[in-house]
Amino acid sequence: MPFVRAKRPVAAAPISFSVYDEFGQVQKVEFVAQYHRHDHGRVADLQDAMANHARKATGQPPIVRGDGTAIPGWEYATDLAFIAAKLAGWREMVGADGQPVAFSAEEVDKLVQDYPEAIVPLFNGFFEAHQQAREKN
Secondary structure, three states: OOOOOOOOOEEEEEEEEEEEOOOOOEEEEEEEEEEEOOOHHHHHHHHHHHHHHHHHHOOOOOOOOOOOOOOOOOOOOOHHHHHHHHEEEEEOOEOOOOOEOOOOHHHHHHHHHHOHHHHHHHHHHHHHHOOOOOOOO
């Protein structure tokens, strides 16, 4: 089958994490997060800005690009603010009644309130969605 080159409307990544239920049993949470697509340069800027933000927080000097171009500042006050700006939708998300949960800012807020464990996978999912998919062995 030939490759049909077309810009994808979103970049998606599987999200998977485990939580303990009310009985202390491990429950796996899985769905697909869809993110606003960014070109390679913008993703690199975000990674560099995030690295400098972390370095600043620990008192380290910022990294500098070898070509002399400026690294943009990290513009997000919290990880949740980053997720809210980048998350564009989801698939395979269902409610307790088994019905699909429509994506909205309110539903994202409910998800992270109910499952704070979702913040790190959702944050990292943006970068994973913009990297080459890893095949299972």
